[in-house]
Amino acid sequence: MKKNTLILIALFCSFFIHAQKKQTENNTIENQFDAIYKSSSTYQVYKVISKEKYLTLKANVLDTILESAKNIADQKKTIAEEKEKHSNTLKKLSETETTLNKLKEQENTISFFGKNLSKLVYKIVIWSIIIILLLALSFFIFKFYRSNILTKKAEKNLISVEREFDIHRKKALEREQKLRRQLQDEINKQRNS
Numbered sequence: 691m692k693k694n695t696l697i698l699i700a701l702f703c704s705f706f707i708h709a710q711k712k713q714t715e716n717n718t719i720e721n722q723f724d725a726i727y728k729s730s731s732t733y734q735v736y737k738v739i740s741k742e743k744y745l746t747l748k749a750n751v752l753d754t755i756l757e758s759a760k761n762i763a764d765q766k767k768t769i770a771e772e773k774e775k776h777s778n779t780l781k782k783l784s785e786t787e788t789t790l791n792k793l794k795e796q797e798n799t800i801s802f803f804g805k806n807l808s809k810l811v812y813k814i815v816i817w818s819i820i821i822i823l824l825l826a827l828s829f830f831i832f833k834f835y836r837s838n839i840l841t842k843k844a845e846k847n848l849i850s851v852e853r854e855f856d857i858h859r860k861k862a863l864e865r866e867q868k869l870r871r872q873l874q875d876e877i878n879k880q881r882n883s
Contacts, residue, residue: 719754722747 726747730737799806802815 719751722750 726739726743727737729743730739732738799808800812801807802812807815
């Protein structure tokens with residue numbers, strides 16, 4: 691019994707919805723004009739329309755026109771809003787592209803002593819400085835080792851010259867002492883004779 695009642699209610703609802711759809715489909719202005727034309731009486735070549743139907747049709751047409759005008763105004767407003775959004779989006783896109791270009795430029799440049807250099811020029815400058823410093827370092831290391839070798843050689847020569855000088859001084863001292871003795875011996879001989 692409950693099933694039959696549910697089926698009956700479902701059929702009634704679907705019939706009612708179908709009838710409303712048909713009524714709204716028939717309620718267009720064109721259909722209303724056709725309905726008035728069909729229901730009007732004919733007098734000679736003229737159609738006679740009742741005032742009531744005419745006023746109803748007029749109200750419906752004016753409502754439709756007002757609704758259409760309202761829809762047009764709403765659509766114009768929507769279009770204006772969309773144009774503004776589009777304009778704002780284009781503006782933001784332009785700003786974003788400008789920012790992106792600046793960031794790309796900053797990414798590809800390096801500030802070096804207050805000047806913006808491209809990364810390639812910066813690398814060339816830095817590597818040139820490094821190579822010059824390495825060459826200078828190697829030059830000074832070479833000079834240091836050369837000077838060190840010459841200094842060691844000079845020290846060896848100095849030591850050997852000092853030894854020779856000491857030997858020579860000792861020999862000269864011995865000779866001098868020998869000569870003094872001889873002189874003293876000669877003086878003593880001269881005194882004694």
